[in-house]
Amino acid sequence: MSSLHDAARRLARLDAGEVLQEEPLARHCSWRIGGPADILVQPSSCDQAARVLRFAREEGLPLVVIGRGTNLLFADEGFRGVIMKLGRRFSDFEIDGLTVRARAGLWVPRLVRNLAAAGLSGLEHAAGIPGSVGGLVTMNGGSLRRCVGDRIVDVLAVGYSGEMRVFSREECGFSYRRSVFQDSAGFCGDRWVILEARLVLERGRRSEVRAEAVGIMEERRKKFPLRLPNCGSVFTNDPAVYELAGPPGKVVEDTGLKGLTVGGAQVSHHHANFIVNRGGATARDVLSLIGEVRRRVHARIGAWLACEVRYVAPDGTVAPASEACGEL
């Protein structure tokens, strides 16, 4: 315990942003689940972020970077290492002609709103996605079969030794809900943390861009269970499974699993690809429920659903939650 206090004190002395100890991770994710992180630090500049990474490497501490925690399930035991959160304090943006440079912590709905106000079209499909730019780029997120990667010019990232690198769009390795940044999340090897993304858009009419974004948000409000804590879509839309049985929400619903409950976690009655926290759900409940859904779906259609949601283990391993539920 005292070595943890010492490490936190050393980090605070480095001027690397606000440092919290034993911080409940449930406060930093949309499922409202997760035990304490030894250290949680929130840098507000690129230099501070680089300092945090160098510190973690020199101290031999595992590090996981997070945005708004809207695609993450934290372990009930929490995390023995450093969580670096790039959020509200790291959220500047600058529009220049048809391009926008956005800091990783920028809230996506704020970016979409500002692009609409500037009459820039191309990211309306991300209206209402409640994550950060860093999380959106890492997950290559989007909706209506579109992905943020289609609009990326380049990405500025910082490595584990504090070195900066610009990734061209091709180097980001985008494919459906995938990017190279996922491979480097949460371990002690080659690691790249997104600091900024540059996107290119198209000139549009302000009123039309805004109407498109508002329309998409209204559809989402009708479709998704937004009252109980959740993490968006739990399972990815795998083309092979789609071909066989349809999108994951339909597959889970057709298997008769709406309302299936483990502890405080429940397959939403509203949309079967969502798992909601009805109060007091644990990570163990969610992983058990995911495991049960996967087994029953597999028994019916002969294919395994994979998770979009990522599980952060106490040792800092970050992987699709479907890879973790087999262990329970």
Ligand SMILES: Cc1cc2nc3c(=O)[nH]c(=O)nc-3n(C[C@H](O)[C@H](O)[C@H](O)COP(=O)(O)OP(=O)(O)OC[C@H]3O[C@@H](n4cnc5c(N)ncnc54)[C@H](O)[C@@H]3O)c2cc1C
């Ligand atoms: C109600 C709801 C609706 C949703 N709808 C959609 C949707 O329509 N489409 C969609 O694609 N997603 C959707 N999501 C999921 C989620 O919002 C997106 O994946 C979002 O982009 C994740 O951003 P985040 O900041 O919350 O990332 P986090 O959950 O904090 O992190 C996600 C992953 O990215 C990594 N990461 C985060 N920031 C960085 C960084 N700066 N550098 C490197 N790695 C980083 C993390 O380590 C983690 O592996 C939804 C979620 C909710 C709760």
